Amino acid sequence: MRKPDRPSLVARGEHLYRRREGDFHSYWTEALGEPAPVYGERITSLDEVVLRRWDPSRSKLGAALANDWEGPVPRSGERWLYLGASTGTTASHVADLVGMDGFVFAVEKSLRPFARLLALAQRYPNLGPVLGDARDPFAYLPVVPPVDGVYLDVAQPDQVEIGLASARWFLRPAGAVVIALKTASMGRQRSAREHLLDATRQLEGAIDVEETLSLEPYHKRHFLLGGRPTGGSPPTEGRPVTNRPVRPSVRRS
Ligand SMILES: C[S@@+](CC[C@H](N)C(=O)[O-])C[C@H]1O[C@@H](n2cnc3c(N)ncnc32)[C@H](O)[C@@H]1O
Numbered sequence: 001m002r003k004p005d006r007p008s009l010v011a012r013g014e015h016l017y018r019r020r021e022g023d024f025h026s027y028w029t030e031a032l033g034e035p036a037p038v039y040g041e042r043i044t045s046l047d048e049v050v051l052r053r054w055d056p057s058r059s060k061l062g063a064a065l066a067n068d069w070e071g072p073v074p075r076s077g078e079r080w081l082y083l084g085a086s087t088g089t090t091a092s093h094v095a096d097l098v099g100m101d102g103f104v105f106a107v108e109k110s111l112r113p114f115a116r117l118l119a120l121a122q123r124y125p126n127l128g129p130v131l132g133d134a135r136d137p138f139a140y141l142p143v144v145p146p147v148d149g150v151y152l153d154v155a156q157p158d159q160v161e162i163g164l165a166s167a168r169w170f171l172r173p174a175g176a177v178v179i180a181l182k183t184a185s186m187g188r189q190r191s192a193r194e195h196l197l198d199a200t201r202q203l204e205g206a207i208d209v210e211e212t213l214s215l216e217p218y219h220k221r222h223f224l225l226g227g228r229p230t231g232g233s234p235p236t237e238g239r240p241v242t243n244r245p246v247r248p249s250v251r252r253s
Pocket residue numbers: 058059060083084085086087088089090091107108109110113132133134135153154155156
């Protein structure tokens with residue numbers, strides 16, 4: 001692991017750094033894409049390495065880290081399926097984390113953000129945009145191999161079902177599932193905490209939830225949930241999910 005030469009920036013994992021800023025910590029990822037800023041985030045450097053500040057108010061995973069998330073985080077060399085990638089703000093940081101030996105399959109269903117995601121992929125060799133609906137995984141099953149992690153941020157009422165189905169179809173045994181839960185999308189009749197309880201109940205028996213964390217104050221009524229398949233295996237019901245390495249088939253040319 002790279003040793004930072006500035007005392008204020010501390011390595012928190014491969015490609016991930018943290019710096020104390022007053023009462024909280026900011027997180028930084030090693031910029032893999034060029035040029036470095038993706039959404040106007042601050043840039044700094046450490047030795048020869050360019051670092052991008054992960055803005056917690058623009059990213060659920062960034063907010064979770066700022067709130068001391070202890071659940072799964074994408075690691076160097078891993079392949080992740082990212083559902084609800086939008087223009088790629090968070091997906092770009094995930095791509096930084098998995099590095100050149102990893103890959104991020106970034107699914108987005110709306111054309112407008114997808115166009116910007118495509119442009120981003122021109123700068124990010126390990127980011128593969130997929131125009132698709134996360135409710136219809138069969139459409140992109142042929143181009144997405146088994147992955148080490150599924151990250152879901154679709155802000156839909158059936159977000160937990162989508163996460164479960166995606167884990168079933170794409171997750172390797174012992175892979176990680178991370179769900180950004182927007183409770184406002186699940187109805188206003190119940191409290192955010194009640195929706196969180198419902199979501200964890202829905203996951204029971206399929207995913208062992210390791211961590212649930214409120215994303216306040218950065219994202220109101222949002223939580224991040226992270227876990228791994230119960231018993232170490234995703235609830236496979238069709239495609240056999242194996243540990244066999246498969247080359248990513250969605251790459252920019
Ligand atoms: C909250 S935004 C995602 C923000 C993004 N994850 C980030 O942090 O940079 C939710 C995105 O999910 C997309 N989305 C909603 N339903 C979807 C679905 N069924 N399949 C794929 N994408 C979906 C929306 O178009 C939108 O871009």
